[in-house]
Amino acid sequence: MEVLKIATAGSVDDGKSTLIGRLLYDTKSLTDDKLEAIERTSRKNGYDYLDFSLATDGLVAEREQGITIDVAHIYFSTATKSYIIADTPGHVEYTRNMVTGASTSQAAIILIDARKGVIEQTNRHFFINNLLRIKDVIVAINKMDLVDFSEARYNQIKSDFEELMGKRDYRDQNITFIPVSALKGDNVVNRSEKMPWYKGQTLLEHLEAVDRKDIYNIGTPRFPVQYVIRPKTDEFHDFRGFAGKVYGGELSVGDEVVVLPSMTRSRIKDIYFYDKKYRTATRRTSVTITLEDEINVSRGDMLVKAGDLPTIDKQFTATISWMDGQKLTVGSKYVLQHGVNKVLAKVDTIHHKIYPDYSGIEEGVASLGMNDIAQVTFRLNKPIFYDSFKNHRTNGSFILIDSNSNHTAGVGFIN
Amino acid sequence: MATAINGSADLDILTRNPLENEAIYIFREVAAQFEKPVLLFSGGKDSITLVRLAQKAFYPSKIPFPLMHIDTGHNFPETIAFRDKLVKELGVELIVRKVQDTIDEGKVIEETGKYASRNMLQTTTLLDAIEEFKFDACIGGARRDEEKARAKERIFSVRDDFGQWDEKNQRPELFDMLNGQIELGQNVRVFPISNWTELDVWSYIQKENIEIPSIYFAHDRNIFLRDGMIWSAEDDVVFRAEDEEVRVESVRFRTVGDMSCTAAVLSRADTIDKVVAEIRDSKISERGARIDDKRSDAAMEKRKQQGYF
Numbered sequence: 271m272e273v274l275k276i277a278t279a280g281s282v283d284d285g286k287s288t289l290i291g292r293l294l295y296d297t298k299s300l301t302d303d304k305l306e307a308i309e310r311t312s313r314k315n316g317y318d319y320l321d322f323s324l325a326t327d328g329l330v331a332e333r334e335q336g337i338t339i340d341v342a343h344i345y346f347s348t349a350t351k352s353y354i355i356a357d358t359p360g361h362v363e364y365t366r367n368m369v370t371g372a373s374t375s376q377a378a379i380i381l382i383d384a385r386k387g388v389i390e391q392t393n394r395h396f397f398i399n400n401l402l403r404i405k406d407v408i409v410a411i412n413k414m415d416l417v418d419f420s421e422a423r424y425n426q427i428k429s430d431f432e433e434l435m436g437k438r439d440y441r442d443q444n445i446t447f448i449p450v451s452a453l454k455g456d457n458v459v460n461r462s463e464k465m466p467w468y469k470g471q472t473l474l475e476h477l478e479a480v481d482r483k484d485i486y487n488i489g490t491p492r493f494p495v496q497y498v499i500r501p502k503t504d505e506f507h508d509f510r511g512f513a514g515k516v517y518g519g520e521l522s523v524g525d526e527v528v529v530l531p532s533m534t535r536s537r538i539k540d541i542y543f544y545d546k547k548y549r550t551a552t553r554r555t556s557v558t559i560t561l562e563d564e565i566n567v568s569r570g571d572m573l574v575k576a577g578d579l580p581t582i583d584k585q586f587t588a589t590i591s592w593m594d595g596q597k598l599t600v601g602s603k604y605v606l607q608h609g610v611n612k613v614l615a616k617v618d619t620i621h622h623k624i625y626p627d628y629s630g631i632e633e634g635v636a637s638l639g640m641n642d643i644a645q646v647t648f649r650l651n652k653p654i655f656y657d658s659f660k661n662h663r664t665n666g667s668f669i670l671i672d673s674n675s676n677h678t679a680g681v682g683f684i685n
Numbered sequence: 686m687a688t689a690i691n692g693s694a695d696l697d698i699l700t701r702n703p704l705e706n707e708a709i710y711i712f713r714e715v716a717a718q719f720e721k722p723v724l725l726f727s728g729g730k731d732s733i734t735l736v737r738l739a740q741k742a743f744y745p746s747k748i749p750f751p752l753m754h755i756d757t758g759h760n761f762p763e764t765i766a767f768r769d770k771l772v773k774e775l776g777v778e779l780i781v782r783k784v785q786d787t788i789d790e791g792k793v794i795e796e797t798g799k800y801a802s803r804n805m806l807q808t809t810t811l812l813d814a815i816e817e818f819k820f821d822a823c824i825g826g827a828r829r830d831e832e833k834a835r836a837k838e839r840i841f842s843v844r845d846d847f848g849q850w851d852e853k854n855q856r857p858e859l860f861d862m863l864n865g866q867i868e869l870g871q872n873v874r875v876f877p878i879s880n881w882t883e884l885d886v887w888s889y890i891q892k893e894n895i896e897i898p899s900i901y902f903a904h905d906r907n908i909f910l911r912d913g914m915i916w917s918a919e920d921d922v923v924f925r926a927e928d929e930e931v932r933v934e935s936v937r938f939r940t941v942g943d944m945s946c947t948a949a950v951l952s953r954a955d956t957i958d959k960v961v962a963e964i965r966d967s968k969i970s971e972r973g974a975r976i977d978d979k980r981s982d983a984a985m986e987k988r989k990q991q992g993y994f
C-alpha cells in the first residue's frame with residue numbers, strides 16, 4: 271500500500287493538533303476507547319466540544335499547557351493510502367522539530383489562523399518547507415468559523431501568501447489553498463456547507479489525490495554500505511555481501527560499479543533480498559549486494575555506477591539548520607554523519623545567516639545559535655562522496671554530532 | 686537453517702513494502718553502530734515480527750545478537766513453548782531473566798489486590814539485565830500507533846544510566862540518519878517497527894506466513910468479566926473474586942503482555958485471514974485491552990520515564 275508522509279506546520283494554537291484529530295475522527299480512525307478518553311478529558315476541562323488535540327498531544331506537559339512540544343507521529347489509512355502525519359510544535363523555540371518532521375515528509379500542511387493571517391511564523395515555515403524541497407504544500411486557512419467563513423478574508427490571506435511565494439528558491443513546489451475549520455470539521459474530510467464559494471477539494475480529497483511523485487527519484491543510484499555480511503558457514507563459505515539501501519535509482523546484476531573511496535571497479539554479481547536473488551534493486555530497497563571481484567569494502571564505503579560519480583571532496587559549503595543549545599562557532603569541530611559514513615568536520619567559514627522569515631541575510635556573524643540557518647563551509651579530515659541536496663536528497667544531506675554531548679546538533683543541505 | 690536460493694526475479698517496486706525496508710535498514714544500523722545489542726523478545730506478535738525482519742536483514746548470516754526475555758512468570762504457557770522452539774530454529778542465544786528473582790532478592794515488592802500485576806516490576810529486572818550484560822542497544826517491538834506517549838518516541842531513543850527517558854530533550858532524527866553515539870553507561874532503545882500500525886503487523890504476518898502462538902487465534906477459554914473486560918480464569922494468574930463468575934467463551938488475545946494485565950476479546954477469528962479482517966474493522970484499539978494503560982492518562986509516559994519499554 272502507498273504510504274504518504276505529511277508534516278504539519280503553523281504557529282502556536284493555529285490548530286495543527288486539532289486538525290489531525292479531526293482527520294482521524296472524520297475518517298473514523300479513532301477507536302471507541304480513544305474517543306471515550308477524549309470525551310472524558312474534554313468534559314473534565316469544561317469544554318462543550320471535543321478537544322481533538324488530545325488525540326495527539328501525548329505528553330503530560332503538553333496536555334497541561336495545551337501545546338505540542340515534541341513531534342508525534344499519527345497513523346491512519348483510507349481505502350487508497352496509508353498516512354503518517356507528523357504533528358509538529360508551533361512554538362518558535364521548537365523550529366528544529368519542524369525541520370525534523372519535514373525531513374522525512376513528502377507533503378506539508380501549513381496552517382494559518384484566519385484571524386491572524388500570514389505572520390512571521392508562516393514565512394519561516396514556508397521557507398523551511400521550501401528549503402527541504404517538499405513537493406506538495408497545502409496552505410490550510412483555519413478557524414474560518416471565527417471569521418464568518420468570509421471569502422474576502424480567505425482571498426486576502428491567499429494573496430498575502432502568494433506574495434511570499436514570489437521569494438521562494440525552489441519553484442517546482444505545488445501549492446494548494448484550502449479554507450477549513452478544524453474544530454467544526456469544514457473542508458477537512460467533509461465539504462463545508464458554510465463556504466459554498468469554495469469550489470476546490472477538501473483536505474482529505476486533496477491528500478488522496480496527491481500523486482506521490484517520489485521525492486527520492488532522480489535516477490542516480492547511490493549505495494552506501496551499511497554492514498558487511500560474512501556468514502562463514504559451509505554453505506556460504508566465501509560469501510561477502512554488502513548490505514545497504516539503494517537510493518536515487520536502480521542497480522542491476524551486471525552493472526559496472528565503482529567502490530568509493532578506493533575507486534576500485536567491479537560488477538554486481540548478485541542482489542539478495544532475504545533468501546531470494548533479484549535482477550534489479552529498485553530505489554529504497556534494503557538489499558545485499560555481492561561483487562564479481564574480491565575487493566575490500568567496508569561500512570561507509572559507497573557503490574556507484576561507473577560513469578556516474580558523485581563529488582569527492584574534503585571541503586564543501588552547505589545550508590545549515592542549527593539545533594543545539596551550544597553555539598556553532600568558526601573553528602569548532604563536529605562528527606559529520608553523511609548517510610552512514612562518519613568523518614570529522616571543522617567549521618571553516620560562516621558566510622552569512624539567513625533569516626527564514628525572508629527578511630534577509632546577516633553577514634559577519636561569528637556563531638550560530640539554536641534555530642539559526644546559515645551558509646557554512648566545512649573542512650573534513652577525509653573526503654566524502656556527495657551530491658548537492660538539490661539533486662540528491664539523501665546523498666546531499668548530513669547531520670552534525672557534538673562529540674561532547676553526542677547530540678545531533680544540526681543538519682545540513684549541501685549546495 | 687539453510688534455505689534454498691530461488692531463481693531470479695525482478696524486485697518489483699509496486700510490491701515493495703516501505704515499512705519492511707525501513708526496518709531492515711534500522712536493524713543493520715544497530716548491528717553496525719553498537720557493540721552489544723540485544724533483541725527483547727516477549728513472545729508476542731511484534732517481537733516475532735522483529736525476529737523475521739532481523740533474519741531478513743542479515744541473511745545468510747545468523748542474527749548477530751542474542752534474544753532476551755524478561756520473564757514475568759505470568760506467561761501464557763503457549764508463548765514459552767513457542768519461544769523455545771523459535772530460538773532453536775534460529776540458532777541464536779536466548780537469555781532469560783526472571784521477575785521472580787528480582788522479587789526474591791527483595792529489590793521490588795509484589796503488588797497485591799485485585800489489579801496486581803508484574804508489568805511494572807519487570808522494569809527493574811530489565812535494567813538489571815542491561816547492566817549485567819552491558820547491553821548498549823535494546824531492540825523492541827513498540828510501535829508509535831499503540832499509545833500517545835509512544836507516538837513521541839524516536840527510532841533510536843537514548844536512555845541514561847538509570848534507564849530513564851528524557852522525553853522533552855530527544856535527539857532530532859533527520860532523513861534516514863540514525864545517531865547512535867552514546868556515553869558509557871547509557872543505552873539506546875531501538876524501535877524498528879515504530880512506523881507500523883497493528884494492521885501492518887498482522888498483514889505482514891499473513892503475507893509472510895509467520896507462525897505465531899495459538900492464543901492469538903480464537904479458542905474456547907474459561908473467562909470472567911470485570912470492568913467490562915474479559916479475563917482469563919485459567920492458570921490462577923489473574924486474581925478473581927468469589928463473585929466473579931467463570932464461564933466459557935470463544936476468545937482471542939490481541940496482545941500478549943503479562944497475563945495479569947492482558948484482557949481477551951470475544952472472537953471467532955481462528956485463522957490469520959479472519960484475524961486480519963477482524964482487526965481491520967475493529968472499533969477498539971489494541972491497548973484498549975491493557976489494564977495497565979487505564980491506570981491513568983499518563984500511565985505509559987510515567988512507566989517509560991522509569992525505564993519501561
Ligand SMILES: Nc1nc2c(ncn2[C@@H]2O[C@H](COP(=O)(O)OP(=O)(O)OP(=O)(O)O)[C@@H](O)[C@H]2O)c(=O)[nH]1
Nearest residue numbers: 282283284285286287288337338360413451452453
Ligand atoms: N474556533 C476554532 N477554534 C479552533 C480551530 N482549530 C483549532 N482551534 C482551537 O485552537 C486552540 C489551539 O489548537 P491546537 O490544535 O492545540 O493548536 P496547535 O497548532 O496544535 O498548537 P501547538 O501545537 O501548540 O503549536 C484550541 O483551543 C482549539 O480548540 C477552528 O477551526 N476553529
Ligand SMILES: [Mg+2]
Nearest residue numbers: 286287337338
Ligand atoms: Mg499541537
